[in-house]
Amino acid sequence: MRFVLDTSALFAMQDLPPGEAHATPGVIAELRKYDDPRVRFWEDLLKVSSPTPGAIDTVRRTALRTGDDARLSPTDIEVLALALDLRAELLTDDYSMQNTARAMGLKYRGVGMKGIKEVVRWKYRCTGCRKEWEENHPDCPICGSPLRSSRSRK
Numbered sequence: 001m002r003f004v005l006d007t008s009a010l011f012a013m014q015d016l017p018p019g020e021a022h023a024t025p026g027v028i029a030e031l032r033k034y035d036d037p038r039v040r041f042w043e044d045l046l047k048v049s050s051p052t053p054g055a056i057d058t059v060r061r062t063a064l065r066t067g068d069d070a071r072l073s074p075t076d077i078e079v080l081a082l083a084l085d086l087r088a089e090l091l092t093d094d095y096s097m098q099n100t101a102r103a104m105g106l107k108y109r110g111v112g113m114k115g116i117k118e119v120v121r122w123k124y125r126c127t128g129c130r131k132e133w134e135e136n137h138p139d140c141p142i143c144g145s146p147l148r149s150s151r152s153r154k
């Protein structure tokens with residue numbers, strides 16, 4: 001099985017599902033930015049490639065039609081386009097990405113909501129104000145400092 005993952009899917013999963021896992025350079029850049037301890041592991045397992053300009057164009061046109069264009073980042077568009085190029089299943093928890101994938105007839109699956117039951121949960125602690133978050137954010141919503149993930153067993 002071949003699939004393409006976005007950053008939200010990677011952060012929601014403890015392990016990659018079996019098969020051929022693809023991501024884009026933008027996803028890798030986001031992972032590095034979050035400085036998550038799992039990044040090194042993922043970088044070894046993910047096949048990284050860029051989508052064709054034609055696929056990016058198709059995604060942009062579709063998102064304009066569905067009204068998702070304002071909610072899709074350049075990385076989101078890149079990930080959708082790569083899934084289109086590879087005819088791979090898209091793994092994402094982002095609603096706008098799922099909606100755009102559906103409009104293009106792409107197979108997609110959410111990870112966080114109905115994924116494999118996890119034993120280990122990740123928490124995200126702010127390196128500035130030390131507040132602990134259940135979900136990951138690009139930066140701390142309170143003070144803007146980077147978050148760091150840590151395991152916490154239920």
Ligand SMILES: [Zn+2]
Pocket residue numbers: 126127128129130131140141142143144145
């Ligand atoms: Zn903070």
